[in-house]
Amino acid sequence: MIEFRAVSKRFGALPVLHNLSFLIPSGRVFFILGASGTGKSVALKCLTGLCPINAGTILLDGRIISGATEAEFRVLRRQLSLVAQLPALLDSRNLFENVTLGIRDRVFRERAQTAERCLEAVGLGELVEGLSQTFPSQLSYGQQKRIAIARSLALNPDWLLFDEPTTGLDPRTTIEIFRLIRTVADDHRKSVVVVSHDVRNALRFGDQLAFLEAGASIAQGTPDEIRASAHPLVREFLLEARA
Amino acid sequence: MKAQWLPDALQATLEKATFLRRILSALVREPLERDELVSQFALVCWRSLPTTLVAGLFTGAILAIQFYLQLRGFGAENVLGGLNTSACIREVGPVLIAFMLAGKVGAYTSAELASMRVSDQIEALRSLGMHPLNFLVVPRFLAVTLSALVLLCFGLIVSVLGGLAAARLVGNINSTQYLSMLPRYIDGFSVAMAVIKSFVFGLLMALICCHNGYLCEAGTAGVGRAVRRTAVQSMFAIVVVDFVVSLLARGLQS
Numbered sequence: 001m002i003e004f005r006a007v008s009k010r011f012g013a014l015p016v017l018h019n020l021s022f023l024i025p026s027g028r029v030f031f032i033l034g035a036s037g038t039g040k041s042v043a044l045k046c047l048t049g050l051c052p053i054n055a056g057t058i059l060l061d062g063r064i065i066s067g068a069t070e071a072e073f074r075v076l077r078r079q080l081s082l083v084a085q086l087p088a089l090l091d092s093r094n095l096f097e098n099v100t101l102g103i104r105d106r107v108f109r110e111r112a113q114t115a116e117r118c119l120e121a122v123g124l125g126e127l128v129e130g131l132s133q134t135f136p137s138q139l140s141y142g143q144q145k146r147i148a149i150a151r152s153l154a155l156n157p158d159w160l161l162f163d164e165p166t167t168g169l170d171p172r173t174t175i176e177i178f179r180l181i182r183t184v185a186d187d188h189r190k191s192v193v194v195v196s197h198d199v200r201n202a203l204r205f206g207d208q209l210a211f212l213e214a215g216a217s218i219a220q221g222t223p224d225e226i227r228a229s230a231h232p233l234v235r236e237f238l239l240e241a242r243a
Numbered sequence: 244m245k246a247q248w249l250p251d252a253l254q255a256t257l258e259k260a261t262f263l264r265r266i267l268s269a270l271v272r273e274p275l276e277r278d279e280l281v282s283q284f285a286l287v288c289w290r291s292l293p294t295t296l297v298a299g300l301f302t303g304a305i306l307a308i309q310f311y312l313q314l315r316g317f318g319a320e321n322v323l324g325g326l327n328t329s330a331c332i333r334e335v336g337p338v339l340i341a342f343m344l345a346g347k348v349g350a351y352t353s354a355e356l357a358s359m360r361v362s363d364q365i366e367a368l369r370s371l372g373m374h375p376l377n378f379l380v381v382p383r384f385l386a387v388t389l390s391a392l393v394l395l396c397f398g399l400i401v402s403v404l405g406g407l408a409a410a411r412l413v414g415n416i417n418s419t420q421y422l423s424m425l426p427r428y429i430d431g432f433s434v435a436m437a438v439i440k441s442f443v444f445g446l447l448m449a450l451i452c453c454h455n456g457y458l459c460e461a462g463t464a465g466v467g468r469a470v471r472r473t474a475v476q477s478m479f480a481i482v483v484v485d486f487v488v489s490l491l492a493r494g495l496q497s
Binding site for chain 1: 355359362363367368369370371374
C-alpha cells in the first residue's frame with residue numbers, strides 16, 4: 001500500500017501539491033484524475049523520488065520512503081517502476097537493448113527469455129524475432145509506448161506507475177493501452193497507478209479513483225462511489241465524460 | 244557595460260570541477276559499465292581516425308612548407324626536419340589535432356547527451372532504477388579521454404610523415420637528411436610532454452562535452468547551446484592549458 005500523508009511540493013514560489021493525502025491499495029488499478037496542472041504527474045515523481053517533496057510523508061507498505069537517498073530510491077524504483085508520459089526509448093539502441101536495459105547485468109539467455117515474455121505481455125510478440133535488428137524509430141508511437149511498458153515489466157516490479165499513458169494516441173489505441181494496463185494488472189498481479197484525465201476510461205478500467213484539484217485530493221473511491229459524488233468538480237468531469 | 248566574462252568563466256570552471264567530482268565518485272562507487280566503455284572507445288576511435296590522420300598529415304606538411312620558406316633565406320634547410328618535427332610534437336600538432344577532435348568528438352558527444360536529456364531518455368533511465376551518470380557519462384568520459392590520447396599520438400606520428408613528404412616535395416630534401424637532425428631537436432622530454440598534453444587535452448574535451456551535454460537546458464535550443472558551449476569552451480581550455488603546460492615544461496626543462 002502507498003500512502004501520501006499531507007504531502008506538499010512547490011517549484012519556487014509555485015505550490016503544486018498542497019497537503020495531499022490519500023491511500024493507494026495494492027493489487028488494484030488506481031487512477032489519479034484531474035485537470036492539467038493539478039499535480040498528478042508531480043505526485044508520481046514525488047513517489048519515485050524523481051522530485052523531492054517539501055513537506056509531508058510518503059509511505060510504501062508502512063515504511064517511510066520520502067526521505068530516502070538517491071541510492072535508496074534507485075533500489076525502490078525497481079519496485080515502483082514508472083512508465084513516463086513519453087516512451088523515451090534510447091533511440092540509438094535496438095529494441096532488445098531497450099527492453100532489457102534494467103536487467104543488463106543478467107546473462108543473455110535470461111535477458112532473452114524476459115524480453116520475449118514482456119513483449120508477449122504487451123501484445124508485441126511478433127517483434128520477438130527481429131528484436132535486435134529493430135530500432136525505436138521503426139515503430140509507431142503506440143508500439144513505442146508498449147515497448148516502454150515492456151521495459152518496465154522486465155524489472156518485475158510490484159508496482160507499475162503510468163503517467164498519462166495515452167497522451168497523443170488515437171481513441172482506438174487509447175482503449176488498447178488501457179485494456180493492456182488492466183490485463184497486466186490482472187495477469188501479472190501488479191499493483192497499478194495511472195495518472196490520467198480520461199475519466200470515462202478510468203471509470204471503465206479502474207478499481208479505485210482519486211480526483212486532484214490544486215494539488216489536493218477532493219474525492220476518492222470506487223467507480224460507483226465516484227459516480228455518486230456530489231463534488232461540483234467531479235460532477236463536471238463526469239458530465240464531460242458522458243458527453 | 245559591466246564585464247561579465249570573468250565571473251561566467253569562473254562559474255563555468257567551478258561547475259566543471261563539481262561535475263568531475265561526480266564522475267570520479269561514480270567511477271569509484273559504481274560498477275564500471277565495461278561494454279559501454281569498450282563500444283564508446285571503439286566508436287570514437289573508428290569515427291575520428293580518418294579526420295585525425297588527415298589533420299595530422301596536413302599540419303605537418305603546412306608547417307614544413309612555412310619553415311622551409313624561412314630557413315631557405317638563411318641557407319639552413321638542413322635543420323628543417325628537426326625544427327618541423329619539434330614544432331609538430333611539442334605545440335602545433337597536439338593543439339590543432341585537439342581542435343579537430345573537439346569539433347568532432349566533443350560536439351558529437353555533447354549533442355548526443357543533450358538530445359537524450361531533452362527527450363527525457365535520461366529521466367527514463369532514472370525511472371528504471373539506473374544511475375544515468377554512471378551508465379552514460381562515465382563510459383563516454385573515459386572513452387573520449389583515452390581515445391583522444393590514442394588519436395593524438397597517431398596524429399602526431401602522421402604529422403611527422405606529412406612534414407617529411409612536404410620537405411621532399413617543396414625543398415627536394417630526402418628522408419635521410421630530414422630525419423638526421425631529429426635527435427638534436429627531439430628528446431624523451433619533448434615526447435613525454437606531447438603525450439601529457441594529449442592526455443590533458445583529451446580529459447578537458449571529455450569533461451567539457453559530457454558536462455554541457457548531460458546538464459543541457461530544456462528544448463532544442465538547449466541542445467544547440469550545449470554544442471556551441473562545448474566547441475568554444477574546449478578550444479579556449481585547450482589554448483589556455485597548452486600555455487600553462489608549456490610554461491611548466493620550460494621551467495622543468497631549464
